[in-house]
Structure formats: structure tokens, C-alpha cells
Amino acid sequence: MKKTIEWVRFNKRQSTLTVTRNLKMARSAHAYVRGNTVKFYDWLQTSNGHALPEGPPIWICGDCHLGNLGPIADAQGRVAIQIRDLDQTVIGNPAHDLIRLGLSLAMSARGSDLPGVTTAKMLEQLMEGYEQTFDDASASLEELEKPASVQVVMKRAMQRSWKHLAKERIQDTKPTIPLGKRFWPLEKTEKLAIAQLFELSEMVELITSLRNRTADAGVKVVDMAYWMKGCSSLGRLRYAVLLALGDKSAAFDNLCLVDIKEAIRATAPRYLNAKMPRDNAARVVEGARHLAPYLGNRMIAARLIDHSVVVRELLPQDLKLEIDRLACGEAMVAAKFLGMVVGKAHARQMDGSTRRNWHRELRQNRTKTLDAPSWLWSSVVDLITSHEGAYLEHCRRYAMTR
Known part of the structure; x- marks a missing residue:
């Protein structure tokens, strides 16, 4: 243990953190997408990014990927699936959250060896769940079918107590935070x-x-x-x-x-x-x-x-939603459910008129073969292409460094 502690003394923190981050991002293309938010924001500044609809000015997550959604408890102990990481939150275009989540779902589908047709249908379901909150403000997440991964994590969250959190993080015999990795x-x-x-x-x-x-x-x-x-x-x-x-x-x-x-x-x-x-x-x-x-x-x-x-x-009910492997059927259910989670977060900030106008904007730019806005589909395809290449280059540099 002493050697491990010496390895992460104050003056070695930054180098250790950099190595750890690069390793995490090299594990999969999906992990690279989660870890490299800057590349996503750089893309938004390109001509493709400027072709997006101008949504109403509301607070957005700014980094709305799968890992940033999950069960959250409130002060009274109630638990709901909400956005759980707001480091990048700004008053901005809600379309950015939809594209970021669509990219994350698409990369998860690719990591699960699902065909491209499934990705297209996932984006359709993402929009259906999102738009449902604007079409019916009273729509409830509880009434919507939940993917198996969400059901599992919610059940686990509801069963957890402070002792579960403590046993994961501290030593029981003498309450301390154990130094180590x-x-x-x-x-x-x-x-x-x-x-x-x-x-x-x-x-x-x-x-x-x-x-x-x-x-x-x-x-x-x-x-x-x-x-x-x-x-x-x-x-x-x-x-x-x-x-x-x-x-x-x-x-x-x-x-x-x-x-x-x-x-x-x-x-x-x-x-x-x-x-x-x-x-x-x-x-x-x-x-x-x-x-x-x-x-x-x-x-x-x-x-x-x-x-x-x-x-x-930290509350024991606060958990990350892990969706690393998706079956075809679950992929559809997950996309619709998570679309509604983000839709609820956006819609609660808008009055009735603003919700209707944004919903009307979302219903435009559809094609006969894809029931999702063309800007969403083209954005996700463009981002997948750029991130796949950047991920392979990241892995090459990581391997050379190692």
C-alpha cells in the first residue's frame, strides 16, 4: 500500500490523471466519445453544426451521453432517472443535447454489434420519446416501458442504504477513506x-x-x-x-x-x-x-x-446508468425512454407556447424513409465518422506512449 500511495503524491497527480484518462478513452470507441467532449463541441462550430434548428434558450446538459443519466435521489428519499452530471450545463440550444445523446446511443449500438438499421430506428425512438413530453406535458416516465438495464439499476438503487455506500468507500472497523488507487x-x-x-x-x-x-x-x-x-x-x-x-x-x-x-x-x-x-x-x-x-x-x-x-x-441511490451491451429490442426501448428523460428536463423550463413552437420545429425536416429530423441523422452520422477516426488515432498514440 505504501508504494501505491507514494505513486500518487501531490506532485504526481496530474501525470497520473492524464495516463488514467488516456487509458479509459482507449478501451472502446464509446468510452472515447464519453471522455472527449471537446471534439463534439468543436464539431458544433463547423458548418454542419450551424445547420441545426435554433431551439428556445433553456438550460441544457451540454454533455448528454448515456453515462450522465441515471437514478438520483432527492432530500426526501424519492428516486427518479434524471441527468446526473451538469459540469457543462449552459443556457443553449436543446438540439445539442439530442445530438449528443443520439451519438452516445449510436456508439453503444456499434459496440453491441447491432446493424446500422437499428441505429436509424433508435434515433426515431429517441425523437418519439423526446417529443412525447411536448405533445403531452403530463406524460409520465412511470407509464413508459423501461429497458431492462434501467429496471435493474432502479431496483438496485431503491434497495440501497447508507451502509451499501459506506462499505464501497470506507473501512468499517475504523471509519476512514482508504488511500490507494x-x-x-x-x-x-x-x-x-x-x-x-x-x-x-x-x-x-x-x-x-x-x-x-x-x-x-x-x-x-x-x-x-x-x-x-x-x-x-x-x-x-x-x-x-x-x-x-x-x-x-x-x-x-x-x-x-x-x-x-x-x-x-x-x-x-x-x-x-x-x-x-x-x-x-x-x-x-x-x-x-x-x-x-x-x-x-x-x-x-x-x-x-x-x-x-x-x-x-453522495447518496446510495445515486448510480450511473450502464448500457454497454444492447440487444435490438432493448435498444429501441432504451432510446425512447432516455429521450423522454431529456425531454422532461427541457420541457419543464418552457411555457405552453414555447413547448408547442419547439415541438412544431422538431416535426419538420422529416423524410419518407426516416421518422427523425434529417439534421439529427446527418449530425450523428457525421460525428460517428469523425470520432471513429479520432479514436483509432488516440489508440495509436496511446500504444506508442506505452
Whole structure:
């Protein structure tokens, strides 16, 4: 263990994170798409990107791929499938989220050896699910057929408790964050800054707002570590903090795990006249409250070591939606369901007139052979072509480096 800890000391973090990110992106073309958001945004600046419809100015995810959707719990313990990562959220064109999700679904289909016809039909189902929320604002996700992968993860989320999360992350005998491959030691300045952060009244209020905790419960920092987590976000400041509430002995049931994540400037294109918080963490929190209120209402923006950070407590029900292999039938169901998830996130921000106008725009540019907008199909095809080539080049460079 000592050798592993030495491997990730402060001055070696960035190089280790870069190697890890490159390895993750080399594992599959789909992983490359998830990790290389910049290439997607670069494409949006091309002539092809400018041919898209101009949707209403609303908060969008900005990085709407499969891995950024999944079960989320709110402060009262209710669980729903929502957008779970809002690092790139901006007030922008909702068409960008549709293309990003369509690309992710298409790459998942290719990784599952599904024929191109299936990809075309998936995009049709994606649009059908998305448009259903604009055609019928009362449409419920609960009434829609769920793919098997979603059913499994929802069942798992509903059955999980704090003890499941704790056993995954901390040591039972003496509550600590175990240093090793994922959790790394901190510098003294980092420890001091984090300890001071949780002395702030707004932090105490955030932590005590969940799980029916009493507002006057004390908050004590038990342990903390740097957290190597994610893919596209590797390289930013990321910390895991173990807190004890009320009981200074840090009894197992009184513990909670908090995620501190650096917020940086969004690369996702935004509408030029859109008014958003200038602070990046405040932008992320505001976008989350519009797109994924279960998550957004559990987050707070703060400053840590002169960096803008987002702070949230991790709940055991918060899980990533893993769809690595798809059967043909499930692919259709998954595309329609996820389209409706994103549609709900968008539609709740629009009044009736705006919803109708956007729905009318979406119904245009259809062909006799494809019940999906031509701009969506051509965009996804173009992006698949460019990402496949870039992925192979990434693998070549990675192999040469290794």
C-alpha cells in the first residue's frame, strides 16, 4: 500500500490523471466519445453544426451521453432517472443535447454489434420519446416501458442504504477513506481549507437537510482524500470528505460522504445573450436545479483554495446508468425512454407556447424513409465518422506512449 500511495503524491497527480484518462478513452470507441467532449463541441462550430434548428434558450446538459443519466435521489428519499452530471450545463440550444445523446446511443449500438438499421430506428425512438413530453406535458416516465438495464439499476438503487455506500468507500472497523488507487493523500493546505469549508453555516445546513437530520446536528470532519474519479473531468480538483453528524465518536450510522468537485468554464456553446452566473460552480448548481431538481437541490457552490467548487453529499441511490451491451429490442426501448428523460428536463423550463413552437420545429425536416429530423441523422452520422477516426488515432498514440 505504501508504494501505491507514494505513486500518487501531490506532485504526481496530474501525470497520473492524464495516463488514467488516456487509458479509459482507449478501451472502446464509446468510452472515447464519453471522455472527449471537446471534439463534439468543436464539431458544433463547423458548418454542419450551424445547420441545426435554433431551439428556445433553456438550460441544457451540454454533455448528454448515456453515462450522465441515471437514478438520483432527492432530500426526501424519492428516486427518479434524471441527468446526473451538469459540469457543462449552459443556457443553449436543446438540439445539442439530442445530438449528443443520439451519438452516445449510436456508439453503444456499434459496440453491441447491432446493424446500422437499428441505429436509424433508435434515433426515431429517441425523437418519439423526446417529443412525447411536448405533445403531452403530463406524460409520465412511470407509464413508459423501461429497458431492462434501467429496471435493474432502479431496483438496485431503491434497495440501497447508507451502509451499501459506506462499505464501497470506507473501512468499517475504523471509519476512514482508504488511500490507494482511487483515494490519494492531501497536502496540509488542502486539509486546512476543507476543514474550514465545513465550518461554514451553509455547509452545515446542506448536510443536515438530508435524511431527516436535525438542523442543530454538529458536523465533524472525520477523514478526507483526493479522489480520482470520472473521465472527462480527470485533472480537476476532486475530493472525498467523510463527515460525522452529531456524535463525535463517528458512529457508523452517523456518517456521510461528501463529494467536492472543481467547476471550470463550460466548453459547451451557449446562447450569446443568455444570462448565467459568472461563477462556474454557481452555473452548475443553477443548471442542475432546472434540469435535475432532485440533484440540484442537494448541491451548493463554494470556494476552496481559490477554486470554484460544487459540494454535494453522495447518496446510495445515486448510480450511473450502464448500457454497454444492447440487444435490438432493448435498444429501441432504451432510446425512447432516455429521450423522454431529456425531454422532461427541457420541457419543464418552457411555457405552453414555447413547448408547442419547439415541438412544431422538431416535426419538420422529416423524410419518407426516416421518422427523425434529417439534421439529427446527418449530425450523428457525421460525428460517428469523425470520432471513429479520432479514436483509432488516440489508440495509436496511446500504444506508442506505452
